[in-house]
Amino acid sequence: MEANGIFAPPQDEGEMRRRTFVSRSLAVVGSAAIPTGPDDVLYVLGSDPLDGIRDVLTGTVNAQEPGNVESLRRDIAEAKRLVQACGYARLTRQLPALLARFECSGTALPEQQAMDLLAVHVYHVAATLLLKYDDAASAWIAAEKAATAARRTEAPAAIASAYRILTHAVAAVGHRRQAVRVAVTGVDRLSGRVSRSEPDNVAVxxxxxxRGAWAAALGxxxxxxxxLLDEAARTSALLQxxxxxxxxxxxxxxxxLHRLSIALALxxxxxxxxxxxxxxPAQLAVAERRATYxxxxxxxxxxxxxxxxxxxxxxAAEHAAPEEVRSRSVTRELIGELLQRDRAGRAPWLRALANRAQVPV
Incomplete structure (x- = not known):
């Protein structure tokens, strides 16, 4: 074959494949819009549904007037119900506006005590939701806000509630020994106020x-x-x-249930x-606990x-609380591991569950 510019020499097959690949790659690049500024590529930073909660906690959005205490109490009760019913998607949408009502510093002094008691609950909710989605750092911020409000109230139940979520957050970021200390500190502050005549104190x-026992098990x-588990068992006898x-x-x-969870942690x-x-399980008080079981x-x-x-x-967990199973990363990972093990397809319902939880099959 002539090589005089009219007839090209035969090409190596590998070289042809490489050129084809490069041509196709360039075509793909050419079809994408070239960014002209940072917003063209950084807008995705605002796509996380939890960002609204984080923005309030970090003070990057304007606070709102709190309104009256009774309306706040109703809204917080609804938020608590959503946590225990595992209604996480709805709670994620509602919580930023509710949190913003507690970031306003203009609360009248006569209502400050009531506002602080409610603040413990709303920040507890925020921290719990963030922990469900593995954001321990933001949860710690919310838990600290709950603890600050609780200390102002000097109310034993509020302090114990705040220390409980603070223990959870501190353990979740990896400081297990410090988390146990937080729990024990809270226990010491409340130990003289626990009796059958004070059932709310008994519960918290x-x-x-x-929570302290769980943190100790992680450590x-x-x-x-x-x-701590044995002391909790003795305490439960004080509730009728x-x-x-x-x-x-x-x-x-x-x-x-915690004996089960702690044995697993160990x-x-x-x-x-x-x-x-x-x-x-049927007698566990809330859906979230049944799903956890x-x-x-x-x-x-x-x-x-x-x-x-x-x-x-x-x-059974999904039946108790679908969002707890389908949205939690730890549960979705378990579904994936079970799929890997069930190569023979002996649990066909597992693939349907994986599809509902959007776990790759």
Missing amino acids: FGALLL EDRDAAAE EATNRQWTAFGANNVA GDAGHALQAARTVI WSDVARALHVCGRTESAARALL
């Missing part, structure tokens, strides 16, 4: 003990976890019946399954290699 005191301090006082869902059944799936038999059972069964049973437990 018991819930704080359970692999078995002795502290066991001691299972209640949801102070939005804690505290009671003997919830203590049993890496003992066998003991976790033993503890699971002592829980009556079934999710923890699923995790324990998964560790023990019982894939089909773990998948069925996740279905």
